[in-house]
């Protein structure tokens with residue numbers, strides 16, 4: 532099933548330049564509300580985690596089988612993912628407004644940090660160390676640990692000053708452009724839409740008016 536989801540090419544592009552921003556971009560937003568939600572089911576969360584290299588294909592398959600056996604557990608994990616995404620949406624929105632963070636949102640993220648940090652452990656493959664998470668075999672939510680950690684690290688970094696929000700779709704990204712004037716999530720998506728809208732409006736304005 533995870534493979535099927537991947538084959539459907541449903542995955543949102545990872546354009547944020549940061550894992551936590553890409554996770555928040557698993558929905559598009561209009562006026563602060565979710566417009567399109569890419570996390571349609573727990574399978575979609577797994578497919579996203581696989582695409583983001585949080586888990587490998589075998590692990591995605593294993594978790595998928597558990598959620599098929601215990602759908603209520605999968606639904607709970609999906610609901611936790613959406614709650615985390617909402618907290619991150621509010622915090623990153625605050626970052627784009629001169630790093631003004633809401634106290635409730637910070638409290639919510641701190642609770643998640645407190646829950647996840649004790650479960651962090653170093654894991655070594657070859658000569659490379661990376662963080663992994665202690666978890667029960669049946670735990671369907673641990674894929675969120677990496678997102679929580681990435682969000683916390685981004686917020687304490689100087690990069691937090693460069694978080695931007697695309698006015699077209701509400702996606703977040705870290706602006707690392709030289710002139711710091713990146714406006715759109717991508718020129719291929721919202722940038723080109725805005726360009727054709729401008730061209731259309733110019734064309735209308737230049738048309739001779741009939742009586």
Ligand SMILES: [Zn+2]
Pocket residue numbers: 697698699700701702715716717720721722
């Ligand atoms: Zn956009």
